[in-house]
Amino acid sequence: MSAPELRLALILLLLSTALVLLGVCVGSVGFEDLLGPLLHPQTDPDQSALAAQIVWDIRLPRTIGAWTAGALLGLAGAVAQGLFRNPLADPYLLGSASGAALGVALALLAMGGAAGMLGGTMMSAGVTFSVYSGSLLVRLGLTGAAFVGAILAVLLTLVLSRGVQHTLRLLLAGVVVGVVLGAATQLVLLFSPESLQAMQSFMLGSTAFAGWAACGLMGAVWLLGVSIACALGRALDGLSLGETTARSLGLPVAILRMVLIGVLAIATGTAVAQTGLIAFVGLAAPHLVRSVLSTGYRWLIVLASLMGAVLLMAADVLARWLIAPQELPVGVVTAVLGGAYLLWLMHRNTVAQGAA
């Protein structure tokens, strides 16, 4: 029964592997310059150590970071679309993005110059080790602030919508929270113009600062989220038949929604905290899977995760390669590609309807 699903999963895993290799190779020091010293450390120990450092400390964690962040966004997108029974639902719908942004803005305000410096380096291609390690504390602070902001914003949305019972109220509350927190962020930035640049790099999203710790955290959250969501896959299928039918099947709808919103909030919050606001991956990943095959949520959740991971890794490689040696913020690449994809989807639907 699940042969097409398995095939797509294998294809996505193969693509992931290829992209990891590509991600390790793309940069100012090319593949040949890395491979030689790595394979023959005895010829030039210094060169070999540098090559290992480039691969192990920068490119690999960043590439794996893009994979895990993409997987988290794909997972969150699939859960959001199932939960709200809306194919246009986005993981950022419950206000988590604006909450994270406000958290980062407040943290930047509190930390002042140090964080501003970080933002400056984030935009440039050559991130040196001293800046990276020196700003680790700042980075952790920003990550924590984004995470707390995202979770608090989702909780605020839940309070405003008075629970998870009414989809429409939930979506409206999410919009209200998004607008109000967005305004608050602008206000904070008005008082600390020096953090504008750092803020901008957060708003555009970047995988440049994902270290092994971030990869581990995102990987663990993804594993947990994907296990919970898969276990609830059949229940999500039931929910897609409408709430009344779901309840008639004995499904505890309110508890289900609570758990799924929890998964959604933590997955989005973790990804946003590590990589900033990356647009469209969460929206496009489940769509892309659905355009290839029809399947239940159990598979959709796994496949949308893998699809999100591949999308973000591909976008990350593109972002580093397009204007090398400079690099684009990855969020810009996903926004342009995602926007183009949605336009194409609209065009295809219009054509299909015209033909029908």
Next chain:
Amino acid sequence: MAPTALQARRLEVSLSGRPVLHGLDLDIAAGEWTSIIGPNGAGKSTLLKGLAGLLPAAGRVDLLGHPLHSLPARTRALQMAWLGQNESTGDDLKVWDVAMLGRLPHQSWLSASSLEDHAAVEQALRCTQAWEWRERALGQLSAGERQRVLLARALTVQAQVLLMDEPLANLDPPHQADWLQLVRSLVAQGRTVVSVLHEISMALHADTMVVMAQGRITHHGPCSDAQTHRAVEQVFDQRLAIHALAGQWVAIPSNI
């Protein structure tokens, strides 16, 4: 006197603060087909949802002799199947998977579907002539085809009591006739069927009819009874008349 499948006492339901059902008492006989009819806004669907325990309601409903509110959700789901109208449908699900959802109350959370589940799904899909499309996505089907798949989904529960809200929506006349036959065979097996129908002539094929107007039951009696026919004509302001035609009761518009 037949045993009672569903019993409602002083059933009251309000939607958005507006009372829709005003303290209804109703006994639905087991092993019979009861159809609920009435003009738009009479509260038919609300009554059906109230009987199914799918709406917050005051009063008491007993399912097969047990108070509905004290039954665990899964037990209730095993005993009573529901087919709603105009609900959103999982367009990306395959027909087979949709029908399999009816087996949810029979399965534990993580277990795979059993041979029994597969047999139930196949039987239901063949019964509604949807077996051919089992590998197709629900979104690729027409409204009538989709309705037959959703009917199959309700059948796979294999519950004692089936509640159906507008089950004939979008079905063409041959498939309406198939549905009629299906309901008769279910009743012959001892199941209880309660349906809300707009097609009065179809509703008159039932054993018993509940006539509703403005949130109240105005009549409850056998479909072949002249008193029932008068009650039906009355709630529709005498704008239809019930006649015997070729051994069936048919409702035809009057004063055209």
